[in-house]
Amino acid sequence: xxxxxxxxxxxxxxxxxxxxxxxxxxxxxxxxxxxxxxxxxxxxxxxxxxxxxxxxxxxxxxxxxxxxxxxxxxxxxxxxxxxxxxxxxxxxxxxxxxxxxxxxxxxxxxxxxxxxxxxxxxxxxxxxxxxxxxxxxxxxxxxxxxxxxxxxxxxxxxxxxxxxxxxxxxxxxxxxxxxxxxxxxxxxxxxxxxxxxxxxxxxxxxxxxxxxxxxxxxxxxxxxxxxxxxxxxxxxxxxxxxxxxxxxxxxxxxxxxxxxxxxxxxxxxxxxxxxxxxxxxxxxxxxxxxxxxxxxxxxxxxxxxxxxxxxxxxxxxxxxxxxxxxxxxxxxxxxxxxxxxxxxxxxxxxxxxxxxxxxxxxxxxxxxxxxxxxxxxxxxxxxxxxxxxxxxxxxxxxxxxxxxxxxxxxxxxxxxxxxxxxxxxxxxxxxxxxxxxxxxxxxxxxxxxxxxxxxxxxxxxxxxxxxxxxxxxxxxxxxxxxxxxxxxxxxxxxxxx
Ligand SMILES: C[S@@+](CC[C@H](N)C(=O)[O-])C[C@H]1O[C@@H](n2cnc3c(N)ncnc32)[C@H](O)[C@@H]1O
Numbered sequence: 001x002x003x004x005x006x007x008x009x010x011x012x013x014x015x016x017x018x019x020x021x022x023x024x025x026x027x028x029x030x031x032x033x034x035x036x037x038x039x040x041x042x043x044x045x046x047x048x049x050x051x052x053x054x055x056x057x058x059x060x061x062x063x064x065x066x067x068x069x070x071x072x073x074x075x076x077x078x079x080x081x082x083x084x085x086x087x088x089x090x091x092x093x094x095x096x097x098x099x100x101x102x103x104x105x106x107x108x109x110x111x112x113x114x115x116x117x118x119x120x121x122x123x124x125x126x127x128x129x130x131x132x133x134x135x136x137x138x139x140x141x142x143x144x145x146x147x148x149x150x151x152x153x154x155x156x157x158x159x160x161x162x163x164x165x166x167x168x169x170x171x172x173x174x175x176x177x178x179x180x181x182x183x184x185x186x187x188x189x190x191x192x193x194x195x196x197x198x199x200x201x202x203x204x205x206x207x208x209x210x211x212x213x214x215x216x217x218x219x220x221x222x223x224x225x226x227x228x229x230x231x232x233x234x235x236x237x238x239x240x241x242x243x244x245x246x247x248x249x250x251x252x253x254x255x256x257x258x259x260x261x262x263x264x265x266x267x268x269x270x271x272x273x274x275x276x277x278x279x280x281x282x283x284x285x286x287x288x289x290x291x292x293x294x295x296x297x298x299x300x301x302x303x304x305x306x307x308x309x310x311x312x313x314x315x316x317x318x319x320x321x322x323x324x325x326x327x328x329x330x331x332x333x334x335x336x337x338x339x340x341x342x343x344x345x346x347x348x349x350x351x352x353x354x355x356x357x358x359x360x361x362x363x364x365x366x367x368x369x370x371x372x373x374x375x376x377x378x379x380x381x382x383x384x385x386x387x388x389x390x391x392x393x394x395x396x397x398x399x400x401x402x403x404x405x406x407x408x409x410x411x412x413x414x415x416x417x418x419x420x421x422x423x424x425x426x427x428x429x430x431x432x433x434x435x436x437x438x439x440x441x442x443x444x445x446x447x448x449x450x451x452x453x454x455x456x457x458x459x460x461x462x463x464x465x466x467x468x469x470x471x472x473x474x475x476x477x478x479x480x481x482x483x484x485x486x487x488x489x490x491x492x493x494x495x496x497x
Contacts, residue, residue, distance in 0.1 A: 010093075012091065012098075012099045012163070015154075015155070015156055015157060015158060015162070016156060016157040016158075017157075017158070017159070017160070018117050018118075018157050018158060018159060019084050019115070019117060019159060020117060021117050021118065021119070021120050021152065021182070021184065022118070022119045022120065022157055023119075023120050024119055024120070024121065025120075025121060025122055025125065026120070028182065029180075029181040029182050030181070031066065031180045031181035032181075035181055036066045036069045037057070037058050037061070037063050037065075037066070038066075038069050038070070039052060039056045039057045039058045039059075039065060039070060039071075039078075040057060041055075041056050041057075041070070041071060041072050041076075042071055042072070043071070043072040043073070043075040048077075050072075051072035051075035051076055051077055052065055052070065052072055052075075052076045052077045052078035053077055056078055058078055059078050061178075062175065062176065062177045062178060063177065063178040063179075064078055064079050064080070064081055064082060064177060064178070064179045064180065065078045065079055066180060067079065067082070080112045080186075081112075081115055081177060081179045081184050081186060082179060082180070084115070085112060086112070086113065086114045086115070087103065087104075087105060087107045087111060087112075087113045087114065087189075088103075088104035088105040089101050089102060089103060089104050089113070089114060089160055089199065090102050090104045091160065091163050092198075094165070094198075096216050097165050097216055098140055098165075099163050100163055100164070100165045100198050100199075100200075101160060101161070101163040101164045101165075101198070101199045102196060102197065102198055102199065103193045103194070103195050103196065103197050103199055104195060104196075105195050106192070106193070106194055106195050107189045107192070107193040107195075108189065108192055109189055109190065109191045109192050110188060110189060111188065111189045112186050112187075112188055113161075113172055113186070113187045113188060113189055113199065114159060114160060114161045114186070114187050115159055115161060115184060115185065115186050115187070116144055116152060116154065116158075116159065116161040116162070116174065116185040116186070116187060117152070117154065117157075117158055117159035117161065118142065118144070118152040118153045118154030118155070118157060118158040118159075118162065119152070119153045119154075119156070119157055120146070120150055120151075120152060121150065121151055121152075121153050122149065122150060122151075123145075123148065123149055123150060123151055125151075126143050126145075126151035126153065129143065129153060129155070130143055133155060138155070139213075141155075142154040142155040142158060142162045143155070144174075144185060146176075146183060146185065147183065152185060161187055164187060164199050164200060164201060165198070165200050165217070166200060166201070166202065166203040166215060166217060166226050167200030167201070167202065167217040167219055168202065168215065168217050168219040168221050168222040168223050169217070169219035169220070169221055169222075170190065170200040170201045170202045171189065171190060171191060171193050171197060171198075171199055171200055171201075172187045172188060172189055172190055172193075172199055172200060172201045173187075173188055173190050173201055173202070174186070174187055174188075174201055175188050187199070187201060200217065203226055204223075213225060213226045214226075384460075384461070384464065386402050386403070386405070386406040386409075386460060386464060387403070387406065389402065389464055389468070390402045390403055390406075391474070392473055392474055393467055393468075393471045393472075393473065393474060394471060394472045394473060394474045394475075395467070395471045395472070398467040398470075398471040401463050401467065402460070402463050402464055402467060405456070405459050405460040405463045406460055408456045408459070408460070409453070409456040409457055409459075409460045411456075412449070412452045412453035412455075412456040412457075413453055413456075415449050415452065415453070416446075416449045416450060416453050419445060419446060419449050
């Protein structure tokens with residue numbers, strides 16, 4: 001029924017387009033001078049990044065510079081929320097998932113795409129409204145949990161970010177920024193996004209949905225429901241069921257294996273029909289607001305134009321672990337550990353004040369490499385067998401050096417593991433309870449231990465490379481039997497490369 005009705009309508013249900021959060025139950029915070037964070041950037045004409053680029057202290061702490069308090073003045077690049085520096089996007093019609101949002105230009109990894117704007121309401125009011133909307137029969141939910149006390153409701157008033165659908169394998173992620181004393185939510189690209197691609201983020205931690213909704217994102221790793229890990233989901237007690245695929249149990253496809261994944265079906269479903277496209281020029285004021293719950297219209301109105309869309313690139317995970325013969329010389333547990341820790345750091349990053357520290361290198365990076373051919377590969381983290389390499393070196397001193405660094409690396413890894421065990425209860429509690437209860441001190445400990453591990457690994461690899469380059473090999477007969485094998489390390493040593 002819902003799907004059929006969606007097909008008949010060529011504009012989304014009315015809402016008021018806003019580019020600033022609206023505060024109905026409390027006043028907007030007025031930033032006091034003592035609370036202004038002043039960065040140390042000085043604009044240097046030869047280095048555009050000097051004006052509050054990635055190295056800016058405020059950027060590093062997810063805080064926008066306050067106009068009048070930044071030495072870079074008009075050159076300051078760290079006022080993206082305040083200046084609404086959005087990427088070009090447009091609304092389009094999906095089949096089965098209502099309306100969605102497309103990139104209307106190429107978007108770079110890390111780029112600010114758009115702010116999730118709406119009405120700032122208390123959590124209590126969010127619960128009340130969520131039930132009221134459901135009673136009204138509104139099935140699309142637009143309430144975003146800002147923290148344990150407040151939510152953003154984009155149901156009646158919101159930015160175009162309200163059209164971004166959920167995906168379990170999303171192109172974007174949400175980040176909270178401190179802007180002039182208020183917390184604001186931005187949608188940021190997790191990877192390069194070509195024009196024409198549907199934008200998506202993972203609703204899991206911010207979802208305030210009412211009924212349980214079947215997820216139709218089509219990702220191989222799909223969790224089955226929208227926001228399955230969120231508080232709203234835990235509280236939801238029912239599945240909406242009618243003729244809409246999303247709410248109907250019978251229509252939910254079941255997959256026995258990864259081969260049954262709905263990639264092809266999803267591709268068909270996602271491509272909107274020719275006459276269902278809406279173009280939003282410059283991502284501003286694209287919709288006519290009709291008589292609805294909110295009557296005042298203060299947005300710029302532009303005509304809705306209809307455009308054909310030949311194809312929408314979409315993300316299909318073709319990642320299959322590439323198993324090579326020589327893979328067994330590396331630790332196979334490392335991949336699991338990598339995924340577990342990546343999820344961990346991802347949560348800390350997205351839910352605590354420290355979420356935007358850029359810990360991207362090494363085993364903790366949650367971003368899989370992106371290849372120009374558009375395919376992401378699933379990479380098992382490979383650990384070098386230092387002991388085996390040491391066995392092949394003639395110098396006892398070289399061997400000892402490598403073994404010492406290997407020991408330090410093990411200790412750093414074990415410290416990180418025990419920290420993980422220490423943090424896990426807090427995370428589990430956090431998932432059941434509020435969105436922002438992971439303390440900064442936990443996050444800091446985690447970051448520190450991660451850095452120690454990275455440094456230990458770096459030192460170990462340096463020692464290995466140095467000793468391989470400068471130390472003669474041992475005669476084959478001197479090498480203990482367990483040191484023998486056909487691993488890459490041995491080939492590497494034998495070829496003297
Ligand atoms: C914030 S709105 C997104 C825009 C919405 N599609 C629309 O038409 O306005 C969230 C709603 O979109 C739908 N939705 C988003 N992602 C979905 C998905 N992966 N599978 C099924 N429905 C989805 C659900 O109805 C959800 O309540």
